[in-house]
Amino acid sequence: MKKLINDPLNVADELVKGLVEAYNGECELVGVRSIVKKNILDNKVALLVGGGSGHEPIYHGLVGKNLADGAACGDIFAAPPPNIVLEATKAVNKDNGVLYLYGNYAGDVMNFDIGAEDAEDEDIDIKTVLICDDVCSAPPTEKEKRRGIAGLVPIVKLVGAASQKATTLEELETTAKKAVLNTRSVGVSMSPGSIPATGKPTFEIEENLIGLGMGIHGEPGVGEIPMTSAEELTPKMLDLIIKDFEDDTDIDALSSGDEVLLFVNSLGATTMMECLICLNHAKKYLTEKGIKIHDVIVGPLVTCQEMTGISFSLTKMDSELSELWAMECQSVCYSKLEGKQGL
Amino acid sequence: MKLTTDQTVSMLNQVCDAIIAAEPLLTDADRNLGDGDHGIGMARGMTSAKEALSNEFNTPGEALKAMGTAMMTSMGGASGAIFGTLFRAGGKACGDATTFGSPELSETLSKAVEGIIKRGGAKIGDKTMLDALIPASEVAKESETKELNESLSLIATAAEEGKEASKDLIATMGRAKTLGEKSIGHPDAGACSVAIILQTMSDYVNSL
Numbered sequence: 001m002k003k004l005i006n007d008p009l010n011v012a013d014e015l016v017k018g019l020v021e022a023y024n025g026e027c028e029l030v031g032v033r034s035i036v037k038k039n040i041l042d043n044k045v046a047l048l049v050g051g052g053s054g055h056e057p058i059y060h061g062l063v064g065k066n067l068a069d070g071a072a073c074g075d076i077f078a079a080p081p082p083n084i085v086l087e088a089t090k091a092v093n094k095d096n097g098v099l100y101l102y103g104n105y106a107g108d109v110m111n112f113d114i115g116a117e118d119a120e121d122e123d124i125d126i127k128t129v130l131i132c133d134d135v136c137s138a139p140p141t142e143k144e145k146r147r148g149i150a151g152l153v154p155i156v157k158l159v160g161a162a163s164q165k166a167t168t169l170e171e172l173e174t175t176a177k178k179a180v181l182n183t184r185s186v187g188v189s190m191s192p193g194s195i196p197a198t199g200k201p202t203f204e205i206e207e208n209l210i211g212l213g214m215g216i217h218g219e220p221g222v223g224e225i226p227m228t229s230a231e232e233l234t235p236k237m238l239d240l241i242i243k244d245f246e247d248d249t250d251i252d253a254l255s256s257g258d259e260v261l262l263f264v265n266s267l268g269a270t271t272m273m274e275c276l277i278c279l280n281h282a283k284k285y286l287t288e289k290g291i292k293i294h295d296v297i298v299g300p301l302v303t304c305q306e307m308t309g310i311s312f313s314l315t316k317m318d319s320e321l322s323e324l325w326a327m328e329c330q331s332v333c334y335s336k337l338e339g340k341q342g343l
Numbered sequence: 344m345k346l347t348t349d350q351t352v353s354m355l356n357q358v359c360d361a362i363i364a365a366e367p368l369l370t371d372a373d374r375n376l377g378d379g380d381h382g383i384g385m386a387r388g389m390t391s392a393k394e395a396l397s398n399e400f401n402t403p404g405e406a407l408k409a410m411g412t413a414m415m416t417s418m419g420g421a422s423g424a425i426f427g428t429l430f431r432a433g434g435k436a437c438g439d440a441t442t443f444g445s446p447e448l449s450e451t452l453s454k455a456v457e458g459i460i461k462r463g464g465a466k467i468g469d470k471t472m473l474d475a476l477i478p479a480s481e482v483a484k485e486s487e488t489k490e491l492n493e494s495l496s497l498i499a500t501a502a503e504e505g506k507e508a509s510k511d512l513i514a515t516m517g518r519a520k521t522l523g524e525k526s527i528g529h530p531d532a533g534a535c536s537v538a539i540i541l542q543t544m545s546d547y548v549n550s551l
Contacts, residue, residue: 083415
């Protein structure tokens with residue numbers, strides 16, 4: 001793989017520095033490797049995201065207007081250590097609590113928890129909501145064990161909007177839990193990404209197979225299916241999400257008349273062309289079921305280097321979430337105008 | 344037989360060198376089950392630990408704690424939290440003791456097991472580093488009255504056996520858990536690191 005990098009062990013530091021430059025003065029680098037918005041309002045309930053690097057433009061690219069206030073950035077595919085979490089926490093803290101919102105991975109949970117304990121020692125209130133939207137990684141009865149994948153983009157957008165209005169940390173936590181409960185994803189991969197430091201692929205898969213349920217770190221999927229067309233694959237993937245809403249007793253099934261946010265994500269090397277073709281099929285399939293598309297996100301936002309693959313995320317909307325969605329937002333990862341897409 | 348603070352630091356330096364040298368092996372082990380970054384993370388942590396170990400220490404506990412903190416802050420990821428906790432727990436367990444012998448080692452390993460279970464929620468049989476560390480800790484407890492070189496030989500063997508036995512387990516924690524039965528046949532990468540760490544300690548002590 002030809003990669004335009006320098007020291008392979010230094011890519012995370014260099015990319016975060018580059019991200020700060022991309023914000024051109026609106027965000028700053030804090031401590032070892034955190035990116036934080038300048039001018040966070042006093043008394044705001046702060047929203048901190050974070051995770052391993054290498055999945056750009058998430059997670060740190062979601063720092064922005066009506067989005068996250070800061071991000072604690074780890075090395076490539078590795079959770080940020082507790083000292084970085086603490087530095088980011090102190091930088092976003094405006095004395096009204098900090099919500100940690102990040103993908104459910106063992107390493108992230110351990111390091112953010114140690115960071116939270118250290119922050120609490122400094123009298124900062126912390127609540128944590130884990131993103132666990134990957135329906136292929138655990139059954140609905142154990143959904144708190146699921147991995148966080150592309151669903152984090154609509155979730156952070158919704159919670160970022162809510163953080164502008166929330167008066168207490170508990171209030172924001174409640175909204176975040178709802179956004180997580182209502183968001184479900186399924187991913188596939190056709191070929192792996194590589195680790196910049198070693199150049200080695202993160203997994204292997206035969207040329208004629210697709211890994212169903214593949215994680216964004218390149219964790220091998222839960223099953224392999226024969227390579228197929230966009231038209232055949234799309235309903236197969238959406239069915240897994242629809243069935244999950246049906247099987248989960250904590251939420252109503254998706255039914256005719258419901259509105260969803262539809263996010264078609266590329267895992268890196270799958271092109272916008274392919275995402276758009278899949279989007280056609282997704283729109284058609286959901287519409288046939290009477291499910292209305294509230295709004296659409298499409299593109300390579302949750303990636304794993306040059307991994308090929310795609311994921312679908314559906315967020316079931318209600319009046320509260322629709323109001324939050326309508327708010328404009330701006331960041332390197334995702335921006336929208338006020339309204340639905342606001343054009 | 345008990346190690347002085349300086350000897351403990353030398354032993355820990357050898358542990359760092361051994362893990363750094365084993366990076367390709369650990370990376371391959373992790374690629375079979377995870378995303379293949381365990382070796383890189385451990386090597387980075389151990390490089391940082393070597394820097395920390397170049398300072399002056401009054402007790403073995405201080406050296407262990409400095410090593411754990413260096414690993415935790417430089418590595419990130421699950422490995423950073425877990426292996427950082429392992430050495431930091433050692434620092435706590437050794438207290439103000441000015442030498443490092445079988446009782447200190449036993450206390451280090453049992454505090455480490457306790458701390459890691461609290462942090463990560465894994466138990467024996469989950470195909471994690473605990474499958475090497477828990478048997479090692481149990482043998483250490485039984486060997487508290489033995490000389491350090493003897494106890495470490497037994498402890499290193501227990502860790503190696505635990506690592507080998509982890510091949511037959513189905514992963515239920517961390518990123519490997521989604522593999523289910525496909526995880527059988529490969530040892531856990533973290534268990535490999537534990538086996539290397541304890542074998543290197545044993546080699547050091549037995550060469551004195």
